[in-house]
Amino acid sequence: MIQVENITYQIGKKELVKALSFEVKSGELLAILGANGAGKSTLMKLLCREISPDFGDVKLGGISLKKYTLPQLAKQRAVLSQQNTISISFIVNELVMMGRYPHFEHQPGPKDYEIVKQVMEETGITHLSARDYNTLSGGEQQRVQFSRVLAQIYDCPDACLFLDEPTNGLDLLYQQQVMELARKLADRGYCVICILHDINFASRFADQILMLKNGRKVAIGTPLEVINCENIHETFSINVKLMACEGYNCPLVIPATIQT
Numbered sequence: 001m002i003q004v005e006n007i008t009y010q011i012g013k014k015e016l017v018k019a020l021s022f023e024v025k026s027g028e029l030l031a032i033l034g035a036n037g038a039g040k041s042t043l044m045k046l047l048c049r050e051i052s053p054d055f056g057d058v059k060l061g062g063i064s065l066k067k068y069t070l071p072q073l074a075k076q077r078a079v080l081s082q083q084n085t086i087s088i089s090f091i092v093n094e095l096v097m098m099g100r101y102p103h104f105e106h107q108p109g110p111k112d113y114e115i116v117k118q119v120m121e122e123t124g125i126t127h128l129s130a131r132d133y134n135t136l137s138g139g140e141q142q143r144v145q146f147s148r149v150l151a152q153i154y155d156c157p158d159a160c161l162f163l164d165e166p167t168n169g170l171d172l173l174y175q176q177q178v179m180e181l182a183r184k185l186a187d188r189g190y191c192v193i194c195i196l197h198d199i200n201f202a203s204r205f206a207d208q209i210l211m212l213k214n215g216r217k218v219a220i221g222t223p224l225e226v227i228n229c230e231n232i233h234e235t236f237s238i239n240v241k242l243m244a245c246e247g248y249n250c251p252l253v254i255p256a257t258i259q260t
């Protein structure tokens with residue numbers, strides 16, 4: 001479980017994240033929505049301790065992030081960030097094995113090899129295992145990075161998984177598969193926090209949605225509670241139409257006119 005207690009983060013006089021409080025329980029998927037520059041990635045960096053808040057605190061399993069050593073943190077949370085460029089050449093299964101580095105000293109053990117194999121099966125990249133990472137397409141690289149991150153916490157089922165735009169560069173089928181996998185991981189007990197640009201994906205897969213604007217909270221709640229024309233207009237400065245769709249428990253969002 002992750003608890004965010006009144007955090008503020010500023011650079012100079014600019015507040016990138018302002019007075020945010022919320023909680024995500026184990027087994028829940030939180031989607032973070034907001035316009036470009038709203039502060040989503042900054043918030044995610046605060047949640048995984050890449051940076052520290054100027055005010056307030058973030059707790060993981062009831063303990064302040066500040067108290068974790070780096071090896072402890074590496075077993076409790078894994079992060080899929082947006083930039084995944086690698087300058088050195090790596091074979092795909094070596095790269096996925098990097099996710100296991102926090103779990104062994106010198107050489108991977110049988111359990112690490114087994115986890116890498118299972119993760120690659122689960123993410124559907126087994127056929128890429130012997131390929132050079134740098135020769136893969138952008139979408140294939142994204143799925144390999146997702147596998148590395150999943151390998152890191154595969155045997156820590158109450159850990160946190162942070163995904164910064166995990167569907168970036170993926171075709172429709174793989175977007176759906178990544179979101180189904182994120183949902184499955186939450187159902188297994190992980191606490192999953194995911195930055196998304198697609199409101200309909202957020203509604204479909206998240207337990208809670210946090211809508212951000214200029215680092216501040218516009219709304220947080222279940223998709224049914226927060227997905228409405230007013231909140232979307234405030235968050236994205238765009239008018240939308242909501243449409244009921246059979247099989248969906250939340251209306252589909254369709255852009256209408258751009259606010260000038």
Ligand SMILES: Nc1ncnc2c1ncn2[C@@H]1O[C@H](COP(=O)(O)OP(=O)(O)OP(=O)(O)O)[C@@H](O)[C@H]1O
Nearest residue numbers: 011014016034035036037038039040041042043195
């Ligand atoms: N190190 C920094 N110095 C100055 N400004 C920064 C710094 N890091 C981020 N910002 C600014 O903070 C704001 C929030 O950035 P952030 O990357 O968190 O936005 P975001 O919501 O993730 O955007 P996007 O959807 O475009 O990825 C932006 O205006 C950005 O330019």
